[in-house]
Amino acid sequence: MSSTVNEKTITKVPLIDLKRQYRSMKEELNSAIQDVLESQAFILGPQVKEFEDLFASYCNTNHAIGVSSGTDALLLALKSLGIGDGDEVITTPFTFFATVEAICNVGAKPVFADIDPETYNIRPDLIEKSISKRTKAIIPVHLYGQCADMDQILEIAKKNNLRVIEDSAQAVGAEYRGKKAGSMGDLGCFSFFPSKNLGGMGDGGMVTCNSEELEELIHMLRIHGGRPKNYHASLGINGRLDTIQASILIKKLGHLDDWCDKRRQKASYYTEKLKELDLVTPKVMSFNKHAFHLYVIRVKERDGLMEHLKANNIGCAVYYPVPQHLQECLADLGHKEGDMPETEMAAKETLALPVFPEITEEEQDYVIESVKDFFSS
Ligand SMILES: Cc1ncc(COP(=O)(O)O)c(C=O)c1O
Structure with a gap:
């Protein structure tokens, strides 16, 4: 099948x-790297x-600490809060x-709360039910670029004296009730993996926070925990943001809002x-500005549709097939199928379609026709 527009035939x-993004700002990026x-x-x-x-100024936070990846952002965030052996951290299995x-690597135990089947984000009421004496923190994930219900999560955290780390790896540019993702909890963690809305040319990440104390700690922990150099009162990691990545991301940040608008x-x-x-x-909640890192549909015959799209040379993927x-x-956590029914169902029924700022209407039409073709055959 094909979609013909202006005599140009799209076949994949x-x-x-x-x-496409690189070509649109090639000189600027090359010159930043050259510097x-x-x-x-x-x-x-x-x-x-x-x-x-x-x-920090983009996210409206007092501080931002550049780190080596989104994964290390989470690890450093947990370490800075002193979370470790014997502690529990509540998060989403999706x-x-x-x-x-990251939770396991600091020695803590992940405790899962199931998702809302419409937004795919963690359900605040289930967080509340999962709190124990050992719970120290909650990590909501702003999945696909849409923020979790932060007001409810922050209220639960306050009531139970828990810390909140926003996993904003997929949500740079997203907003919740006018507040930027990563600016609402104690700490926000971002990824600049190349395919993210703000992507580097290699790995990179950021931790945001308002607390000066946490900022100082993370700065220290990202360089092996030494202060002064070679004197180690705490164990850190080698987790710095690379200068070349920073130089690229400075240039790209100015385009982020435009790219997110295009994604929307x-x-x-x-x-x-x-x-x-x-x-x-x-489903986009009325109070959210979705950053559409991924455009994910839900369909009962997911695997059949995925095969059909692939046969038509359309890129599509499952985020995430294994809860x-x-x-x-x-x-060792002792979970079995059926423990998190909404997540398990979503893992079987969701599929991401191509979305990026430079995708053309003709390409989208080809995807749309191909999806329609699947349902009509
Ligand atoms: C929700 C979420 N958390 C954390 C990460 C880790 O980020 P990185 O790949 O930069 O380590 C990712 C990356 O895909 C992610 O999607």
Whole structure:
């Protein structure tokens, strides 16, 4: 099948195409990288601090600390709060593995609360039911670019004296009741993995916070925990943001709002055109500004549709096929199928369609026609 528009025939659509963004700002990015090469200041060069300041101001937080990845952002956030052996951290089982991995890597136990089947985000009422004497923190994940219900989560946290770390890896540019993702909890964690809404050219991450004490701690922990250098009162990691990545991200940050607007427009186009079909389009809560890192539909015959789209050269993917409570390496937690029914169902029925700022209407039409074709055959 094909979609012909202006005599151009579309026969394939990638899930994401990073080359288009690179080409649109090639000179700017090449020159930023060249500046770092000339300076040879690869480790914590001045661009890192410059980007941290710009990012804190973008998120409306007092501080931002550049780190090596979203995974290390979570690890450092947990370490800075002193969470470790014997502690419990409540999170969602419907997330990328890194959220849970970070909890385990500080020695704490992940405790799962199931999701809302409409937004795919953690359910605050189930968080409340999962609190024990050992609970120290909650990590809501703003999945696919839509914030979890932060007011309720923050209220529960306050009532129970718990800390909140927002896993905003997929939500840079998203807003909840006018507040930026990553600015509402004690700490916000971001990823600049290349395919993210704000993507580097390698790994990178950021932790945001308002507390000066936490900012100082994370700065220290990201350089092995030494203060002064070579004197270690605490164990840290090598978790700095790379200067080349910072120089690239400074240039890209200025485009972020425009890119998120475009993602929202592309998402609305899909939603409008797919609404009559036997599938569920993403639900955006009225108080949220969705950043549409991913455009995820829900369909009973998910695997059949995925095969059909792939046969038509359309990139699509499942985020995430294995609920985290059922991961093999977490078998010791003793979970079984049926423990988190909404997550387990979502893992079987959800599918991400191609969405990125540069995707064309013709490409979207090809995807839409292909989805329609699946339902009519
Ligand atoms: C929800 C979530 N948390 C954490 C991470 C980890 O980020 P990174 O890949 O930068 O380590 C990701 C990355 O995909 C993510 O999607």
